[in-house]
Structure formats: structure tokens, C-alpha cells
Amino acid sequence: MSQPEIDAVVFDVLGTLVDEPAGIRAGIRELDPSLDDSRVEDLLSLWQQHIDREQRRVLDGARPYLTSDLLDLEAARLVADAVGVDDPIAVAALALSGRRLPPWPDTVAGLARLAERFPLMALSNAGRTALLGLNAHAGLRWHQALSAEDARTYKPDPAVYQLAVTVSGRPPERLLMVAAHAWDLRGAQNLGLRTAYVARPVGDPPTSSDRFDLYADDLADLADRLDRG
Numbered sequence: 602m603s604q605p606e607i608d609a610v611v612f613d614v615l616g617t618l619v620d621e622p623a624g625i626r627a628g629i630r631e632l633d634p635s636l637d638d639s640r641v642e643d644l645l646s647l648w649q650q651h652i653d654r655e656q657r658r659v660l661d662g663a664r665p666y667l668t669s670d671l672l673d674l675e676a677a678r679l680v681a682d683a684v685g686v687d688d689p690i691a692v693a694a695l696a697l698s699g700r701r702l703p704p705w706p707d708t709v710a711g712l713a714r715l716a717e718r719f720p721l722m723a724l725s726n727a728g729r730t731a732l733l734g735l736n737a738h739a740g741l742r743w744h745q746a747l748s749a750e751d752a753r754t755y756k757p758d759p760a761v762y763q764l765a766v767t768v769s770g771r772p773p774e775r776l777l778m779v780a781a782h783a784w785d786l787r788g789a790q791n792l793g794l795r796t797a798y799v800a801r802p803v804g805d806p807p808t809s810s811d812r813f814d815l816y817a818d819d820l821a822d823l824a825d826r827l828d829r830g
Contacts, residue, residue: 605777605795605814605830610715611765613756613780614725614732616803618712619702619739622649628677628698632691633684644683648676656726656755666753668728673699699727700734705801709740711820718827720744724765724778726755757788766792777814779823783807797823 615621622645629644630636636644655672658664677696681687715721723746725732732748735741745768752760766773773793780786781804786796790813797815798807799822807813817823 606775607719607777607795608771608775609720609722609769609777611722611724611776611778611789611794613778613782613785614723614735614741615702615727616801617779617781617799618708618741619704619735620803621699621702622803624702625698627701628695629680632681632686632695636684644680647683648680651676651679659755660758668750669699669726669731670696670728673731697734700731701738702735704739704741705819707819707821711824712742714824715820715827716742716744720769722747722765722768724761725749756785757791759788759792762789762792762794765794781805783811786813787811799823
């Protein structure tokens with residue numbers, strides 16, 4: 602597939618640039634240090650399933666929009682209830698673990714390298730306040746950080762990708778959406794954005810029917826491919 606001609610790069614954040622499960626695991630262990638690894642994974646799954654389900658309900662119109670902060674607080678309460686913790690301060694601290702996510706080893710240097718050639722935008726399902734916190738914690742630097750909160754919905758709703766198109770002032774085919782989640786890239790494709798899949802251990806891999814513009818092992822590989830293009 603030929604290299605896309607692009608004017609700006611748009612990045613998913615959760616899972617693509619930061620290790621979201623690692624941050625939530627750490628929060629669960631702080632909530633109850635006695636938990637073994639298996640129980641931590643069960644509680645992580647409980648958290649993730651709640652977030653995924655409730656975002657889908659928002660997308661389906663079954664629930665009014667609410668920010669990722671509120672969804673994280675709901676998930677934290679579910680996890681705390683499951684281990685018998687009823688301390689509101691501990692629950693609030695667990696909810697904030699969604700902002701304390703470590704970057705992947707290649708993220709910071711990869712963004713810096715790409716920023717030398719392109720305007721970079723974050724486009725995240727995280728709410729504005731959460732996005733500010735996780736960007737600061739992980740050391741992510743942007744020319745523009747966009748939250749789905751501004752569209753009052755969640756990806757893959759086209760209204761979220763339209764934020765990047767509107768802010769960039771460029772046609773969608775001149776933007777490259779980068780994500781570790783095939784579902785996210787499909788959503789971007791539906792609005793006409795170019796797409797690049799970056800492999801991550803926690804992502805949603807492409808299927809045999811997916812056709813993205815670029816496939817990369819990490820951000821260094823992505824930068825190499827764009828340099829060659």
C-alpha cells in the first residue's frame with residue numbers, strides 16, 4: 602500500500618501511548634495489597650468490562666453522556682465493593698489510577714521525533730481533566746490535546762474524529778490516525794482519515810479484512826515508515 606500524504610498525526614492515547622491496564626492494576630494493588638495476581642486480573646477485567654459496557658450504552662443512546670472521570674469512579678466503586686472496601690477516600694484514589702498510566706518505552710522519544718515533522722494531536726476518550734492528568738503523568742507532549750468530552754460522546758462516534766478535522770483545518774484524508782485498536786482505526790476510516798496501526802500488547806489487533814495505510818511495530822518504526830514515505 603502506498604504511503605499516505607499527510608499534514609498532521611492524530612494519536613489515540615489509552616493503550617496506544619500509555620499502558621492503561623498497568624496503571625489500573627497498580628491502583629487495585631494499592632487498594633488492597635493482600636490481593637494475589639489472579640484476583641487483581643479479575644478485578645481489572647471487572648473495571649474494563651464496566652467501562653466498555655457503559656461507553657457502548659452512551660453510544661447506543663441508552664445512557665446520557667458522562668465523562669470518563671465519572672465512569673472511572675463507577676468502576677472503582679465496583680472494584681472496591683468486590684473486595685469489601687467502603688472507604689470513600691480509597692475509592693476516590695482508585696478512580697484516579699486512570700490518570701496514572703505509564704507510557705510505553707518508545708512513546709516519549711517517538712512523539713518527540715514525529716513532532717519534528719508533523720503537528721501532533723491527541724484524540725482520547727478520556728475526559729478533559731483526566732487527559733490533562735494522564736498526559737502530565739506520562740510526559741506526553743502535544744501541539745493539541747483533544748477530548749471526546751468536547752463531542753459529548755465516545756469513539757468510534759464520527760463526531761469525535763471530526764474534532765481533529767475541525768481543529769486541524771485540514772481535510773480528513775490529510776490526517777493520519779494512529780492507534781493500537783483496530784476498532785478505533787475503523788472509526789477514523791469511516792470519516793475519511795488515513796490510518797496507522799501500532800502493535801501493543803493490550804491493543805485490538807486488525808482482522809484479515811482490515812486495510813490500514815500503515816502497520817508499525819512501535820513509534821520508532823512508524824517514524825521510519827513516514828520518513829521513507
